[in-house]
Amino acid sequence: MIDESRMRVKELKRRIRNVTLHTEDYYRIAYGYDATGIRGSCVGVAFPESECDLALIIKNANSLGIPIIPRGAGTGFSGGSVPVDGSLVVSTEKIRRVLSFDREMNEVEVESGIVNGKLQDYLKPFGFFYPPDPASYKVSTIGGNIAENAGGPRAYKYGVTRRYVRSLKWITSTGEYLESQQGGPTAFLIGSEGTLGFIYSARLAVFPIPKARKTFLLGASGDGDTMNLASDLLHSGFRPSVLEFIDSKTIRCVAEYLGILSILENRGDSSYLFLEVEGTEIETDEQQRHLNDYCECHGLTLTTAEKEEDREILWELRRSISPSLARRSITKVNEDIALPLGKLPEAVVRIHELARDKRLDCYIFGHCGDGNLHINIMTDRRNKKEMERAGEFVENLFLYVIAAGGTLSGEHGVGITKRPFLSLAxxxxxxxxxxxxxxxxxxxxxxxxxxxxxxxxxxxx
Ligand SMILES: Cc1cc2nc3c(=O)[nH]c(=O)nc-3n(C[C@H](O)[C@H](O)[C@H](O)COP(=O)(O)OP(=O)(O)OC[C@H]3O[C@@H](n4cnc5c(N)ncnc54)[C@H](O)[C@@H]3O)c2cc1C
The missing domain is CATH 1.10.287 (Helix Hairpins)
Structure with missing residues (x-):
């Protein structure tokens, strides 16, 4: 079987000789996993540099019966770019150009391998930004974002990736190159996790950068209470563009990781809301006043960042949560459920209970503004009993979430990890x-x- 795979990839190499295709062990190992840490194995890794390269690889791999694993930056949290035996990983690392920018149309066209953050850097001098910015935006690619229909902190105001894709150029399994407008096949491709076609490029809607932005960290109390507070704050007329929840253990973990524990002002047992407002100077000043009054009235601690460098510190705190948790234990189980907003106060309490029942260390944070919570369970894969308990926890979690009217995934997709639970949903x-x-x-x-x-x-x- 292994020999057969080797023969096939040898033949593929011969047929696509002008395209870079590496079969050395170090490539096959380096491209054998994603952010889940799950390892797969592949026969090689190809690096197309154009749509023609891409079509050539796909057409020939298909005719030789070699499965294709589209790969962006490998930051996926559900195993989507982890290769399966005998497959070829096709990386978008070398297709990452901005193809055009049309200011009048509020539109940019990019190749799929461009990193989200690089696109933001490109747009900034023109006074524009691309709203979907997953916390991984400094490394994840637009192709990966589209394939996962990525969300992120700004999704509360702006919605997720699907809303911004105007058209896609993509390659079918037979190597046919198609351009599809919004709707039709594009609707299927967005969020299809690389299972339907290979996205070569995308025309995306972009927005002018708001004149002013202010960022806040609001220390509240217990986890459920903080969720209730979020809802009360919204009912009071506060209009954030970002509304994130960070539980007490998670905030300690990330503040320790960044060496800024002092930011918690001895309130390490509180959970927090991470908030941002944007608009004109007048609008953001008004929202800030509203929030200050609210906090004073309710005895809440508020850290405010107005200057760009101060805002960057708070954003660093938010975006470092996943890396800080990844350092907490040997391995971690990472789920990302979504629930109706009204269920969140009860859900955070219940999920911590479910973890305690199984003697597991649990951290919860996420985009509470759009009902999406990230549940992280610290584990050590060498401890079989603990891994079994973590598996039972995940099943109980999903049973609870589905019964409460939620979904298995808010933004990380199904991939390999959630596939066994699809029949629950x-x-x-x-x-x-x-x-x-x-x-x-x-x-x-x-x-x-x-x-x-x-x-x-x-x-x-
Ligand atoms: C620290 C951290 C924070 C994160 N925060 C967020 C967040 O806030 N919001 C969020 O939504 N996600 C988040 N994620 C998850 C992840 O970053 C996203 O799912 C991201 O969209 C994956 O992009 P990627 O380029 O890494 O894709 P990969 O992981 O390489 O691939 C993901 C899937 O897309 C497919 N794919 C990739 N490129 C293409 C293409 N050109 N054509 C067809 N299919 C393709 C792959 O086959 C795979 O199924 C986070 C991850 C990390 C590590």
């Missing part, structure tokens, strides 16, 4: 329908086989 009819869509668009399962809904009926029966 979807009826057999819905799963069959998704499998049929895959069958029509990618009949030979060339893209990302065994992920998401590919062949899911075989598994769930």
């Amino acid at each position: 979807f009826s057999p009819g819905e799963l069959r329908l998704q499998e049929k869509i895959k069958g029509v668009i990618d009949p030979g399962s060339t893209f990302n086989p065994g992920k998401y809904f590919d062949n899911i009926m075989e598994e769930v029966g």
Whole structure:
């Protein structure tokens, strides 16, 4: 079998000889995992430099029966870019140009391998920004963002990636190069986690940067109370563009990691809301006054950042949460459920209880403004018993979330990790329908086989 795979990749190399394709062990290992830490194995890693390279690779890999794993930066949290045996990883690292920028149309066209942060850097001097900015924006790619329909802190005001994609140029499993406008196949490709086609480039809507922004860290009390506070604050007329929740353990962890524990002012047992307002100077001043009055009235601690460098410190705190948690233990289980907003106060308390029942160390934070919470369980994969308990916790978590009207994933996708739980969220009819869509668009399962809904009926029966 291994010999057969080697023969196939050798033949592929011969057919696409002008495209870089590495088969050395160090490439196959380095590109064998994503941010979940799950390792897969591939026969090689290809680096196309144009849409023609991409089409050539896909057409030939398909005809040789080599599965393709599209890969951006590998920051995915559900195993989407982890290769399966005998597959070829196709990296977008060398397709990362800005193709055009049209100020009048508020539109930019980019190749899919461009890093989100690089796109923001490109747009800034023109006075524009691209709203979907996952906390991984400094490393994750636009292709990965589209394939995962990424959200992020600004999703509360601006919504997620889907809203910004005007058209896609993409390659089908037979190597056909298509341009699809909003709706139609584009609607399927966004959020399809690389299972339907390879996105070469995207035309994206961009916005003028607001005149003023102010960022705040609001120390509240217990986790459930903080969620209630968020809702009360909104009802009081406060209009943030970012509304994030950070529980007491998580805030300590990240403040320690950055060496800025003093920011918590001895309130290390509080959970926090991370907030931002934006608009004109007058609008942000008014929102700031409103928030100050509210905090004074309720005896809450508020840290305010107005200057760009102070805001950057608070944003660094927010964006460093995942890296700080990753340093907390050998491994961690990372789930990202979404719930109706009204369920959040009860949910944070219940989820901590579920973790305590299984004697697990649990950290919760996330985009509470759009109901999306990240649940992190610290584990050590060498401890079999603990991993079993973590597995039971995840199942209990999903059962609770679905019963409460929520979803398995807010933004990290299904990939490999959530695939076993799809039947909790979807009826057999819905799963069959998704499998049929895959069958029509990618009949030979060339893209990302065994992920998401590919062949899911075989598994769930
Ligand atoms: C510290 C940290 C913070 C994060 N914060 C957020 C957050 O706030 N919001 C959020 O939504 N996510 C977040 N994530 C998850 C992750 O960054 C996103 O899912 C991101 O969109 C993945 O982009 P990537 O370039 O790393 O893609 P990869 O991980 O390489 O791939 C992700 C999926 O997209 C597919 N894919 C990649 N490129 C293409 C392409 N060109 N065509 C077709 N399919 C493709 C892959 O096959 C895979 O299934 C975070 C991750 C980390 C590590």
